[in-house]
Amino acid sequence: MNDFNTVFLDNNLEYIILNTIELNGYNYLILVNVNNYKDFAIRREENNELIGLNNEIEFNNVLLAFFQKIGGV
Amino acid sequence: MNEQEYKEVFENLKKNSIGNNKRSSNKRSLKKIVLNASMASILVTFLTGCSIGLKESNNNDYSNEKITEESNFYGYGKGFLEQSEKLDTSNLMENHNLTEFNLIDGKRQYNYSKEEYSKIYTLTDSYLYGFYLLTTEDTFNTVLSSRGYESFDDFLRKNGYINSKGEPSREMWEVDSLNKAATRLNNLEEEMGYSR
Numbered sequence: 146m147n148d149f150n151t152v153f154l155d156n157n158l159e160y161i162i163l164n165t166i167e168l169n170g171y172n173y174l175i176l177v178n179v180n181n182y183k184d185f186a187i188r189r190e191e192n193n194e195l196i197g198l199n200n201e202i203e204f205n206n207v208l209l210a211f212f213q214k215i216g217g218v
Numbered sequence: 219m220n221e222q223e224y225k226e227v228f229e230n231l232k233k234n235s236i237g238n239n240k241r242s243s244n245k246r247s248l249k250k251i252v253l254n255a256s257m258a259s260i261l262v263t264f265l266t267g268c269s270i271g272l273k274e275s276n277n278n279d280y281s282n283e284k285i286t287e288e289s290n291f292y293g294y295g296k297g298f299l300e301q302s303e304k305l306d307t308s309n310l311m312e313n314h315n316l317t318e319f320n321l322i323d324g325k326r327q328y329n330y331s332k333e334e335y336s337k338i339y340t341l342t343d344s345y346l347y348g349f350y351l352l353t354t355e356d357t358f359n360t361v362l363s364s365r366g367y368e369s370f371d372d373f374l375r376k377n378g379y380i381n382s383k384g385e386p387s388r389e390m391w392e393v394d395s396l397n398k399a400a401t402r403l404n405n406l407e408e409e410m411g412y413s414r
Contacts, residue, residue, distance in 0.1 A: 197240030
């Protein structure tokens with residue numbers, strides 16, 4: 146049993162914060178559903194809110210930043 | 219998991235993530251949770267889903283071209299296993315708050331001492347392949363010394379990676395490390411109930 150930070154998203158499901166990424170002045174959260182380890186989501190932190198990403202470009206940029214952070218790729 | 223399942227993970231992630239009408243509170247709770255899978259295997263699922271999904275949707279180069287190639291290691295590709303090993307090593311360092319590094323030619327240069335690596339009690343020889351892939355030669359040599367080896371050749375000799383000419387063999391170690399990584403992942407996926 147481990148301690149995890151969790152949040153509830155707009156779909157009322159609880160997600161564990163797997164990782165955080167700083168990009169272009171924003172913090173992004175990589176999340177996994179507490180009850181389904183194939184259900185992931187990304188959110189941008191803004192003014193105490195978690196907000197979905199604007200478009201596919203932002204989505205791809207966050208993933209690329211994540212790859213660089215964890216894999217040195 | 220097969221490639222189709224990973225694609226579904228990616229498509230679900232994309233659907234869940236894009237849309238600025240998705241708004242919720244950033245209120246966090248610290249909870250004790252029993253995971254039915256290791257954190258590493260969850261991250262590997264995420265990483266692989268993203269690799270496959272991005273490659274298909276954007277035809278971008280995320281250095282994972284080999285994921286579907288060379289699937290000789292219990293069905294896993296060499297590139298996938300290498301990413302997984304790097305991820306495990308990266309997590310090991312992060313879990314011990316050893317997070318400062320510079321990137322040199324795409325590899326991590328950690329400037330921690332041999333003594334600092336020695337304090338990581340979970341750092342066993344099984345992590346050396348991950349360090350070999352993820353970090354610079356300098357860092358790798360420091361980690362080797364923290365494990366009591368005088369050099370890379372010393373490590374190879376002491377662990378029996380010797381070719382027919384009696385010389386230390388990096389290739390034998392690499393193949394053995396990939397096989398061990400594949401076995402570990404296979405076991406993890408079985409524990410998670412994934413069929414392959």
